[in-house]
Amino acid sequence: xxxxxxxxxxxxxxxxxxxxxxxxxxxxxxxxxxxxxxxxxxxxxxxxxxxxxxxxxxxxxxxxxxxxxxxxxxxxxxxxxxxxxxxxxxxxxxxxxxxxxxxxxxxxxxxxxxxxxxxxxxxxxxxxxxxxxxxxxxxxxxxxxxxxxxxxxxxxxxxxxxxxxxxxxxxxxxxxxxxxxxxxxxxxxxxxxxxxxxxx
Amino acid sequence: xxxxxxxxxxxxxxxxxxxxxxxxxxxxxxxxxxxxxxxxxxxxxxxxxxxxxxxxxxxxxxxxxxxxxxxxxxxxxxxxxxxxxxxxxxxxxxxxxxxxxxxxxxxxxxxxxxxxxxxxxxxxxxxxxxxxxxxxxxxxxxxxxxxxxxxxxxxxxxxxxxxxxxxxxxxxxxxxxxxxxxxxxxxxxxxxxxxxxxxx
Numbered sequence: 001x002x003x004x005x006x007x008x009x010x011x012x013x014x015x016x017x018x019x020x021x022x023x024x025x026x027x028x029x030x031x032x033x034x035x036x037x038x039x040x041x042x043x044x045x046x047x048x049x050x051x052x053x054x055x056x057x058x059x060x061x062x063x064x065x066x067x068x069x070x071x072x073x074x075x076x077x078x079x080x081x082x083x084x085x086x087x088x089x090x091x092x093x094x095x096x097x098x099x100x101x102x103x104x105x106x107x108x109x110x111x112x113x114x115x116x117x118x119x120x121x122x123x124x125x126x127x128x129x130x131x132x133x134x135x136x137x138x139x140x141x142x143x144x145x146x147x148x149x150x151x152x153x154x155x156x157x158x159x160x161x162x163x164x165x166x167x168x169x170x171x172x173x174x175x176x177x178x179x180x181x182x183x184x185x186x187x188x189x190x191x192x193x194x195x196x197x198x199x200x
Numbered sequence: 201x202x203x204x205x206x207x208x209x210x211x212x213x214x215x216x217x218x219x220x221x222x223x224x225x226x227x228x229x230x231x232x233x234x235x236x237x238x239x240x241x242x243x244x245x246x247x248x249x250x251x252x253x254x255x256x257x258x259x260x261x262x263x264x265x266x267x268x269x270x271x272x273x274x275x276x277x278x279x280x281x282x283x284x285x286x287x288x289x290x291x292x293x294x295x296x297x298x299x300x301x302x303x304x305x306x307x308x309x310x311x312x313x314x315x316x317x318x319x320x321x322x323x324x325x326x327x328x329x330x331x332x333x334x335x336x337x338x339x340x341x342x343x344x345x346x347x348x349x350x351x352x353x354x355x356x357x358x359x360x361x362x363x364x365x366x367x368x369x370x371x372x373x374x375x376x377x378x379x380x381x382x383x384x385x386x387x388x389x390x391x392x393x394x395x396x397x398x399x400x
Contacts, residue, residue, distance in 0.1 A: 054328035110393035118388025128254040143354035152390030154343035188318025190352030193310035
C-alpha cells in the first residue's frame, strides 16, 4: 500500500478510506499485514481521483459509476447511470410544465425520455432564467442545444472508437463526468476571446 | 418582510440570512420593527436564488458577482469576476506545462490571457483525462472547443442585445452561472438522443 501511495501520489489514509468505502477492491493478501496491489489498482485509483477531484462526484456517486463499469451493462444503460450520478435529482412534479414544454421545443426531433436528467435539469435552468427576467427571444438557448448536439456527437464518436466494451464503458463514464468540466472551461476561454474581439 | 417571503416563496429565515450576509440590501425602515421591501428587493432575491440554488454558487461567490453588478465595471471586467466566481481557483504552477500546451493548441488563434480560469480549468481536466488513459487522437476535444466558441458567441450576441449597461451586466452574470448548467443539461439530453439513434 505504501508503494501504491507513492506511485499514485494519493495518501495512504485516503487509499484506506476508498477501500473501506468499497471504491477500490482489496489487494491480494500476502501476509497478515501486507497485501499486493497491482496495476489494475493503480488505474482504478486514478479513475477514482479523476471522478471525485476533477468531476466533483460524491463518494456515493463515484461508487455507482464504478459499479456500472464493473457490471455488464449496455452502453445506453451505462449512460443512464453516469448521467444520474452527475445530475442533481429533480422530480418532474417540481417543475413548471411551461418550462418542460419550452425545453421540449428546443429538443424537437430528439429521442429523449421524459425522465432524462438533462431534460429535467434544463427545464429547471430555464425556470431560473425566467425568474430573473432573462428571456431568449433571439434564439440564445437554441444555439446551446445546437452546441450540445455537436458535443454529444463527438462523445459518441469517441466512445465508438474504443477497442472493447470495457474501454467504451469507461469512456462513457469519464467523458460524462469530465466533459462537463471541459466544456465549461473552454466556454470561459471562448468568452474572453469573443469579448476581446468585440470590445477592443 | 413577511410579504416579501410570500411573494418570493423564500422563507423569512433565509431572507434574514441574506440580509446579514449583505447579499440583499436592507429595506427602508418604517418603524422599529418594520421595513419596506420593494420590487428591486424581490428582483434581487430571485437573482440570489438563481445564483445559489441553480448555479451552485457559494454565499461568498454570490456576493462577488452581486457587487460587480452594483459597480460600474466594464463588460470585460464583469466577465472576469463572474468567471472567477464560478471557477475553482487553480494556480498555473499546479499544472503540468504539457497540459497547458495542449490546451493552447486547442485555443490557437483565440485571445485568452494566461490566467483565464477556463484555460487553467481545461488544462486540469486534460490532465485528469490523461491520468485515466483517455486520449483524444481523433480530435474529440477540438470539437468541444468548436462547440464552446458557438456558445460564447451566442452569449455575447445575447448580452449585446440588452438595452443598457445594467441589463447587459446582469446577463453576463446570469449567463455565466446558469449557462454551464444549461449546456450540461442539454448535453445529457443530446447524449440520449445520439445513443438512441446509433444503438436502436
